[in-house]
Each structure stands twice: as structure tokens, then as C-alpha cells.
Amino acid sequence: MNPVLYATLIGAAVGALGTGIGAIAVFFIKIRGKCLSAVLMGLSAGIMLSVVLFDMLPESVGSAGWLLAVVWFAVGAAALFLINKLMPHHDVSTSKDSELIRNLKQDRLVRSGLLLAMGIAVHNLPEGLALGSGLVSASSFGFGLAVLLFVHNIPEGMGLAVPLKLGGVSYGRIFLVAVLAALPMAGGGAIGALVGNISPAVLGGSVAFGGGAMLYLTFSELLPQAAGLYKGWPTWAGLAAGIALGGVLVAFV
Structure with a gap:
């Protein structure tokens, strides 16, 4: 098989399956009341x-050094800040209609989930670059990296699925968002296979x-909304459990 096509398919499978499985896991959680939602x-x-x-922080520092890592962390945060400001949203406190308030809160949850999916998509591109480069340079290394990235994507899928589910988004659309967030890994895989060795910086x-x-x-979104719910x-x-769960999953990667 053509190595570029091979890297693209592996990247798509690793990203979509890992993120998709994480999202599916959230489907089985029954949500009753504000406390469980929070x-x-x-x-x-x-x-x-x-x-x-x-x-992500240790990986970026190890590859690019502290200075570049801090600069690009700041740039990434500023970019999502601007995108969040440009996206249409409403101030819940300006309305006294309880039904409208509930709908506006759901809209904010959906917006948070979509923005989070965008952040994950951005993160998946360099993962795909590393995967594609590894697959064409050393197949055993590339296969091992594919397995690790698959496991790594599971908690990301869980994280983006929760606000979307609380916002009332259907299961099918949540799964679609999770898969779309993973697709940049396929593009990164193709580029990595074409270019070969990618600069660590x-x-x-x-x-x-x-x-x-x-x-x-x-x-700016997840923690304030959690505190606002309960x-x-x-x-x-729940926050502590999420940190522990994410830490355990990351440790296996």
C-alpha cells in the first residue's frame, strides 16, 4: 500500500476510534439532577x-523547550479566547424567563463542547504528524505510537462529550463531533508520511x-459551568476524580 495512504488511514482509525469510544462511554451515564450534571x-x-x-505540557517542553512552549500555549489560549468572543452567545442573567434561562445555559454547554472539540482537533494535527513520520521511518515505532495515541484519545472523547450531552445534543451528533475532532490526525498522518522527519520544535x-x-x-468554560450547576x-x-482518571490514562501512554 502507498505509505501516504497507509499513514492517512492509520491516523483516521486511531483518532476516530479513540475519541469515538470515549464519547460512547458517556452515552451510558444516566443524568438526573443538577448535582450529577455538575x-x-x-x-x-x-x-x-x-x-x-x-x-501535552511535558511533551511540548521536551520537543520545543520552555520558551517556545510557553509562547505557543499563550497563543493557543488567546486564539480560543477570540473565537469564543466572536461566537454568538447571550448573558443568562439578563432574562427572568426560567425556560429561556434553561435554554441559554444549554446553549452555553453546547458552545463549550464545540470549542473543546476545536481545541482537540488542533492538538490531533501534530499527533498525526508524529504518527505519519514514525510509520514511514520505523514501522515498529509507528505501530507502538498508534496504540498509545489510541488510548490517549479516549479521555479527550469523554471530555468533549459531557458538555454536549448536558446541552441536550443527540448521541449521533455527539459521536459525529468526536469523529470530526479526530480527523486532523489523518491529515497530519499524510503530511508526516510525505515530509518524513518533522522538526521537534x-x-x-x-x-x-x-x-x-x-x-x-x-x-473559562468547564469549571465555571460546573460550579454554577451545583x-x-x-x-x-468530580474534578478530582477527572484529574485522577485522566492521570491514570495518560500514565499508560
């Missing part, structure tokens, strides 16, 4: 914090950009 949002935020702090900067975007979304210890217990 716990799930806290869980999502904790998973994202683990992925960024325990995986380029890979590190790309990972840092995606990490900054996801970190911004965690602190102001009590279960919310923070």
Missing part, C-alpha cells in the same frame, strides 16, 4: 486538566498551541 462537568474539566498538564509548538486552547476552555463538594469531587 459532577460530570467537573469530571470533564479534570480529564482535560490531566491531559494538558501531565501529557514544530511538533512541540503545535502541541503547546492545542494545550493552551484546551487549558483556556477548561478554566455549588457543593460533589462538584470538586
